[in-house]
């Protein structure tokens with residue numbers, strides 16, 4: 268790890284004043300569960316680290332209108348044990364609980380979860396966000412790619428690592444990004460982007476911004492389902508989050524978002540259309556799962572993920588509808 | 593694209609392992625330029641620490657302890673290299689194994705993924721606080737009785753995780769024990785004995 272100067276501001280204004288105008292000048296430190304590893308691997312070598320955990324206004328979970336505001340530094344443990352979250356957004360509580368290490372849940376924050384860097388081993392090994400060799404050839408396409416994307420047209424083949432991304436998009440949540448010169452609120456669906464070059468980021472955050480809060484509107488029946496290789500200290504292989512607005516037994520509208528299948532969380536609009544106007548049963552959920560992966564384009568070593576994504580969608584739908592999986 | 597090895601080479605003069613372990617400050621060039629930057633910024637912002645060693649006080653196992661660390665030193669390395677508290681182990685150093693599990697403000701964390709300077713003002717508890725030979729904590733005693741270790745490298749982390757788990761769940765099922773310890777990994781595969789030990793410790797702690 269390269270050494271850095273450390274700041275521990277207690278107000279958001281002070282923190283924003285300490286950030287840089289280009290990546291590499293300053294990094295925000297929340298729980299540190301990803302940042303410290305990035306620095307130890309020299310993937311990030313910031314000149315300055317700004318701890319945001321002691322800024323009160325970045326914490327807390329509170330009601331806004333019929334929805335909730337979740338502060339960026341709320342830990343996964345706080346989130347998964349919060350009664351309002353469990354009642355209104357079971358998909359979020361489930362996603363937090365599935366990060367199945369108590370230590371990580373105690374340390375990791377919601378903001379950090381959304382801003383964590385991809386786990387692609389080419390990126391983590393120093394070959395850049397797009398995982399290319401010196402000549403610009405994709406190492407992902409020609410090498411080991413069993414945990415990589417099964418959707419998208421490149422050139423980024425890593426998968427978005429955030430467990431909360433799909434759930435928050437399905438719920439129609441927005442994030443607030445604040446800099447010293449103002450703030451902007453964008454839908455979580457626009458927060459994740461598929462970079463076209465190594466110099467870009469996979470999220471819309473700018474180097475001088477802090478993600479301050481997430482605001483989630485009132486939701487329908489929602490659920491999350493993950494398929495994991497092992498339960499402990501690992502990321503999901505695939506995941507799906509579902510939000511169903513119901514009129515009695517009939518689905519008025521549905522949002523279905525898959526996780527860990529592309530460089531961003533991946534909306535399954537074919538599945539959504541299939542559910543709309545219908546009553547959920549096992550057969551329909553199965554069909555929706557099939558529709559969700561119909562256009563998948565797996566790489567040489569990850570076609571197994573297509574089946575896992577299909578099952579994740581099916582089970583997330585059933586879970587949201589309260590039907591035994 | 594330069595590899596990690598190249599980057600290690602580039603940074604070697606500034607970050608020698610020996611200098612790091614010995615707690616000596618970083619090599620001349622980097623320090624001099626960055627200090628100038630730091631000074632200017634410090635004036636602007638008021639509060640910046642480092643690059644060099646910073647004097648801090650950590651509350652460890654109930655005792656205020658003074659030490660000096662560079663900002664980049666993890667809490668785990670500070671405990672092990674600066675304070676000779678070597679119970680918490682450094683295995684993956686990436687938050688993926690649990691061998692470094694300690695408690696901060698009553699919650700388990702990975703010591704390898706916390707900066708020492710970020711732990712100022714918090715209550716830190718390490719495995720050393722759980723008693724020693726002759727007066728073992730019930731969790732440690734149950735680990736001995738159930739042969740819940742082989743090489744023992746994961747054991748201090750598991751014992752801390754188990755203690756924290758039992759504090760929250762005094763009467764757990766075997767399934768809950770399994771989930772509750774999911775932040776720790778044992779390469780020797782002593783999970784069966786460990787689960788047995790945690791269940792026994794839960795009984796003996798409830799009856800105590």
Ligand SMILES: Cc1cc2nc3c(=O)[nH]c(=O)nc-3n(C[C@@H](O)[C@@H](O)[C@H](O)COP(=O)(O)OP(=O)(O)OC[C@H]3O[C@@H](n4cnc5c(N)ncnc54)[C@H](O)[C@@H]3O)c2cc1C
Nearest residue numbers: 295297298299300301302375376378379380382429430478
């Ligand atoms: C073994 C292991 C397993 C994991 N499993 C999962 C999993 O299953 N699912 C999952 O989603 N995650 C998983 N994680 C990732 C875990 O790091 C995140 O879940 C955690 O919530 C990150 O939060 P943090 O506060 O620790 O982030 P940090 O490490 O503090 O920060 C991560 C990044 O985000 C930036 N950042 C943090 N907060 C902000 C903010 N408010 N504004 C702007 N930038 C910010 C930092 O600068 C840094 O680049 C796992 C991690 C490990 C080590």
Ligand code: FES
Nearest residue numbers: 683685689690704
């Ligand atoms: S050494 Fe910290 S989790 Fe492995």
Ligand code: FES
Nearest residue numbers: 742744778779780
């Ligand atoms: S006893 Fe050897 S790693 Fe657990």
